[in-house]
Amino acid sequence: MDKIIFHIDVNSAFLSWSAVDALNKGADIDIRNIPSVIGGDESSRRGVVLAKSVPAKAYGIITGESLFSARRKCPNIEIISPCFHTYEKYSRAMMEMLSEYTPTIEQYSIDECFLQFSKSFLSEPVKFAEEIKERIKKELGFTVNIGISNNKLLAKMASELNKPDKVNTIYPSEIKEKMWPLQVEELFMVGKKAKEKLNKMYIYTIGDLANYNVSLLKDKFKSYGELIWQYSNGIDHSEVAATEGDIKVISNSTTLAADIIEKNQANKVLFSLVENVAARLRKSNKCCSCIAVSIRSSEFKNYSHQKKLMNPTDSTERIAETVQQLFDETWKREPIRLLGVSLSHLSEEGYYQLSLFESGKENKNRALDNAIDSIRNKYGDNVIKRFGSK
């Protein structure tokens, strides 16, 4: 135990960042101090709560619920549209600041990261975390929670303890007192389904899980049973990864403003999803050899269908052909609520192989893809349309 891990988590990230951005642009109210949420456009059926203010939380509003239901709980709730560019900007600013403190930093999501220090370097971790927290507040304008322990799991659990704007610890010696009394669904990786199953086994708290017979958990839940048992006992050997791992899937999906019932309409949407994923694929200098289409029906049933390719590709046209074919094979002619395209089995090797064997036609397609990519990079996504796209 010679290391100290911090988990840093921005409080209501999207809402805080929207608030700071508005204040910087001269707004006279701070949405953090009124009942407010960040949420999508209800008329295009993206109306769920992505983040909430503390006063909104007091009305019982929770992340993920519909705006309709949020408004029922608090009729004069302020609803703000998300702005992902803004969020990326503040996220980057925070990560850059935190990189000053240690090279061993892992960004876990847009608003969370882990920092690792050696114990000998850090004699007073809590005091140090307080300094970082205050600096973020002063220089960047938003608050964070910092959790401290000897491993990532405990640091993450610690940062959830007491919000917002707090520093908390869960050292191994504090697990019993601080973590075991919590409801089992508070444990990282225990979601709604697992909670229900665990409750049926009379496991209600993290402590109940920690003291349960691990081999019975393994019988019932396989490797997942052992994982959550270890977590409940504060066991986690994963490393803080300073370099990010290779991306494994590139996907894009969209909930449609109105259900689609015609193949033609579906094809237009699919093509724009393909353009998005294919451009991201080429930007990462990779090829894919597995393509999948997913469909959500108006009844909320999900289907997916995938196909492995003989040769890896990064061509918009080849991906689009496969996607069409997959869609035709999958669609049960029901009204469609959501369409998605995802590319997987990504490889760099395929990228080089491809250029050796591709035909004249494929060479032409590649030239077209590259030309469109560079125009869009310069002037934005909407300046140019392919023939056949919407």
Next chain:
DNA sequence: TCTGGGGTCCTAGGACCC
């Protein structure tokens, strides 16, 4: 429940091989 979008990982079942 008037239920987003982008990811990761795991499991089960079937095909196919020796």
Next chain:
DNA sequence: TCTGGGGTCCTAGGACCC
């Protein structure tokens, strides 16, 4: 082929995370 067992690959679906 009244029929085993182990390994690998592929597909579909689902749980979980932010």
